[in-house]
Amino acid sequence: MAAVDAADARGPDAGSPPVASLLTSAVTIAEFQLRRMLTRSRLAVAAIGILFPAAVVAAVGRTAGFPIERDLAALLIYALVPEAVCVLALLVTMCPVVADELERGTWIHVAVRPNGRRAMILGTFAAAVIWTTSVGTLALIPAVLVSGTEEPVRVFSVMLGLIVLSAAGRGALFALPAVIVPKRAMVASVGLALVVEYLAGLLPAVINQATVSLRLRSLLVEGMGWRRRLPAEVQLLIDTQPPSVQVLAVLLLVTLLLGLAVVIVERRQFPPSEEI
Numbered sequence: 001m002a003a004v005d006a007a008d009a010r011g012p013d014a015g016s017p018p019v020a021s022l023l024t025s026a027v028t029i030a031e032f033q034l035r036r037m038l039t040r041s042r043l044a045v046a047a048i049g050i051l052f053p054a055a056v057v058a059a060v061g062r063t064a065g066f067p068i069e070r071d072l073a074a075l076l077i078y079a080l081v082p083e084a085v086c087v088l089a090l091l092v093t094m095c096p097v098v099a100d101e102l103e104r105g106t107w108i109h110v111a112v113r114p115n116g117r118r119a120m121i122l123g124t125f126a127a128a129v130i131w132t133t134s135v136g137t138l139a140l141i142p143a144v145l146v147s148g149t150e151e152p153v154r155v156f157s158v159m160l161g162l163i164v165l166s167a168a169g170r171g172a173l174f175a176l177p178a179v180i181v182p183k184r185a186m187v188a189s190v191g192l193a194l195v196v197e198y199l200a201g202l203l204p205a206v207i208n209q210a211t212v213s214l215r216l217r218s219l220l221v222e223g224m225g226w227r228r229r230l231p232a233e234v235q236l237l238i239d240t241q242p243p244s245v246q247v248l249a250v251l252l253l254v255t256l257l258l259g260l261a262v263v264i265v266e267r268r269q270f271p272p273s274e275e276i
Contacts, residue, residue, distance in 0.1 A: 022115045022122070029123025030130070037093065037131055046135050049088060053080035054142035067148030074155050074224050077143050081136050082162040082216060087170055087193060089135045093128035094174040095189050097121065098182035098270060107270055117265045125175060125258060129167045136163035158223035162216050169212030169250045170197070172257035179265040212253060214239055215246040222246075 057076055061068050068076070097120065101107045110116040137160060144156050170193070177188035197213045208214045218239040221227050230238070239246065 025119035026123040030126040033127035049085045050139045053139045054146045057143050057146045070149045073147040073149035081139050082166040085139050086132050086136050086166040089132040090170050093131050094171050095185040097124040097178040118262050128171045132167035165250045168254050172254040175261035179261050215250050219246050
């Protein structure tokens with residue numbers, strides 16, 4: 001059964017307020033998508049993602065010695081979990097959103113159902129964020145424990161916040177390729193992440209203000225207390241605003257990107273897969 005069929009079965013009455021109807025449909029689709037992810041293959045991939053950061057940290061510890069110095073452990077875990085694991089988890093959950101409906105022949109039901117297109121985007125986004133946050137958190141725990149670093153609670157709490165923001169920010173970013181080029185969404189998302197997040201995000205210019213990576217780096221520096229020790233040239237790669245501003249910036253980016261994705265999917269007509 002397709003996600004939209006599940007939403008139809010559990011959806012509100014026709015007289016329900018539009019916002020309540022949209023939220024109910026989005027929650028139903030999120031539940032459906034999460035159940036679809038609980039397959040052996042996806043769980044096996046998730047298990048690899050969970051164990052990989054701890055294995056890398058252990059390898060570094062054998063070379064550098066245990067316990068790993070706090071700052072080195074934080075940098076390693078940041079690169080491995082909020083960046084690598086979260087992005088990879090989003091690529092296999094958020095990207096195929098429209099292509100899945102086209103391939104399964106359910107797009108026509110999504111298109112004609114009230115709020116169907118919006119609920120599909122928002123519900124899939126919620127499922128992708130929940131899945132990615134869960135995988136990232138499960139990867140974070142053994143990585144911190146294996147490192148044996150001092151202040152493990154501080155490292156864990158900082159990274160946990162970055163995992164949530166990374167999942168939300170990158171999930172909204174990957175919603176755009178999903179609705180613009182659904183059949184090649186994963187390839188387009190990889191290119192978007194490389195160009196926008198990892199290239200533009202490292203440029204000390206105005207453009208990096210619109211990237212999630214800048215906000216994550218700034219929160220990492222603030223959370224670990226590195227700001228006063230950074231060289232002047234490295235400080236160009238972070239934002240000096242307080243953490244609350246960084247979090248609000250990510251939330252604003254999520255709102256804008258998801259809003260744009262919804263506008264695109266509302267206005268576009270997706271032909272059957274054989275016509276693409």
